[in-house]
Amino acid sequence: MRGDYQHLVDEISAALGAPATLEDRDFVLIAFGAHGGEDDLDVMMDPVRTRSILQRRSTAAVRAWFEAFGIARAQAPLRIPPDPAAGVFKGRICLPVRHRGVVHGYVWLLDDEHLAGLDLSVPHADPRLAQAMETAARIGELLAAEARAGAELGELLREVLAGRPAGRDAAAAALREAMGQAADGPLGLVAVAPWALGEGEHGEGETSAPDGVGSALAGQSGVAALCTVPDPLPDGSAALAALVRLRTTTTIAPARTAAERLLRSPRAGAGPARRGTAGLGAPRRGLAELPEAWREALAAARAAAAEPRLGPVAEWGDIGPYRVLAALPAGAAEDTSVRPLLAPAHAELARTAEVFLDCAGQAGRTAAALGIHRQTLYYRLARVEQLTGLDLDEGEGRLLLHMALKASRL
Numbered sequence: 328m329r330g331d332y333q334h335l336v337d338e339i340s341a342a343l344g345a346p347a348t349l350e351d352r353d354f355v356l357i358a359f360g361a362h363g364g365e366d367d368l369d370v371m372m373d374p375v376r377t378r379s380i381l382q383r384r385s386t387a388a389v390r391a392w393f394e395a396f397g398i399a400r401a402q403a404p405l406r407i408p409p410d411p412a413a414g415v416f417k418g419r420i421c422l423p424v425r426h427r428g429v430v431h432g433y434v435w436l437l438d439d440e441h442l443a444g445l446d447l448s449v450p451h452a453d454p455r456l457a458q459a460m461e462t463a464a465r466i467g468e469l470l471a472a473e474a475r476a477g478a479e480l481g482e483l484l485r486e487v488l489a490g491r492p493a494g495r496d497a498a499a500a501a502l503r504e505a506m507g508q509a510a511d512g513p514l515g516l517v518a519v520a521p522w523a524l525g526e527g528e529h530g531e532g533e534t535s536a537p538d539g540v541g542s543a544l545a546g547q548s549g550v551a552a553l554c555t556v557p558d559p560l561p562d563g564s565a566a567l568a569a570l571v572r573l574r575t576t577t578t579i580a581p582a583r584t585a586a587e588r589l590l591r592s593p594r595a596g597a598g599p600a601r602r603g604t605a606g607l608g609a610p611r612r613g614l615a616e617l618p619e620a621w622r623e624a625l626a627a628a629r630a631a632a633a634e635p636r637l638g639p640v641a642e643w644g645d646i647g648p649y650r651v652l653a654a655l656p657a658g659a660a661e662d663t664s665v666r667p668l669l670a671p672a673h674a675e676l677a678r679t680a681e682v683f684l685d686c687a688g689q690a691g692r693t694a695a696a697l698g699i700h701r702q703t704l705y706y707r708l709a710r711v712e713q714l715t716g717l718d719l720d721e722g723e724g725r726l727l728l729h730m731a732l733k734a735s736r737l
Contacts, residue, residue, distance in 0.1 A: 660734030
């Protein structure tokens with residue numbers, strides 16, 4: 328569909344004699360018309376449009392600024408004045424892209440001398456504007472159809488990953504048919520956690536299309552299907568799953584790119600206090616092992632949250648002991664002997680013990696990593712032994728403490 332969007336945007340640019348850009352309702356760039364030559368780019372562009380084209384999306388601040396003018400509710404074209412303080416040096420004309428009363432995107436034109444005579448109060452009075460609006464309506468039909476298709480694929484993916492066993496085979500067969508040859512090729516699975524659920528994403532039978540993820544993402548990142556999974560995390564939080572087409576089973580770069588873009592969504596994370604992280608399952612060929620790949624991706628996302636050095640995007644193969652710990656039921660790795668060390672008052676001692684164990688019990692490396700004297704390290708380790716009753720000269724005591732400390736952050 329990308330070529331269709333480009334063709335329609337070019338139609339609008341030709342009708343109005345001005346370069347147009349098309350963004351979905353999440354301000355992700357889908358297509359843009361040709362601008363002038365290099366000599367007049369500075370005249371025709373401003374920082375907001377330049378950033379939108381180069382980064383293929385606008386910032387949250389820019390989105391909020393434009394939405395304040397009512398574009399999400401607009402039934403007809405509207406003018407937006409310039410605001411140099413916001414980086415908008417030139418005014419805009421916004422053509423809302425609607426279908427059956429729903430805004431699916433926006434066509435933007437710089438409001439220059441070519442468009443100064445357009446009377447937006449009676450859009451059908453000017454043949455140029457009427458043609459542009461008719462083309463915008465055709466774009467709306469395409470975006471709506473793409474959204475419906477994406478929602479259907481998302482429903483099937485969610486059923487494959489987290490549905491009842493009896494329905495998984497049927498869902499996998501339907502997903503395979505919908506994806507065509509790509510279903511049997513190399514695939515990667517991304518988990519983004521936590522993910523804030525939107526309206527209509529809380530129960531079975533309701534849409535799993537993740538609002539706030541632009542439709543353009545699929546075309547740009549090789550994403551074949553997206554869905555929200557309501558409660559796969561120990562605390563009951565939701566996660567987002569993205570099925571990504573890969574070139575080979577040894578190249579996971581497209582999945583990482585998709586994960587990085589998804590993490591920029593305002594719904595990735597649980598507010599400022601809890602950032603979102605992403606995990607990548609090991610690549611698979613075909614759909615048969617997707618549930619296992621989903622468990623791997625979730626484990627990697629949880630490991631990235633527990634161990635910042637792994638994230639914000641972690642691969643299953645890189646998370647070490649978390650591959651085992653994440654598979655345990657919530658609380659299964661807790662131990663009564665380690666519990667006193669996990670009290671907030673002993674956070675420094677717990678960190679010292681974990682760094683010591685990460686350094687294979689080498690005092691010199693541990694002291695250097697912590698920036699403390701060896702005698703301070705020995706004192707802290709003695710306190711750890713007093714609190715836990717474990718002998719850190721014994722391998723089993725070290726293993727128990729090491730695993731319990733790491734599991735406490737999952």
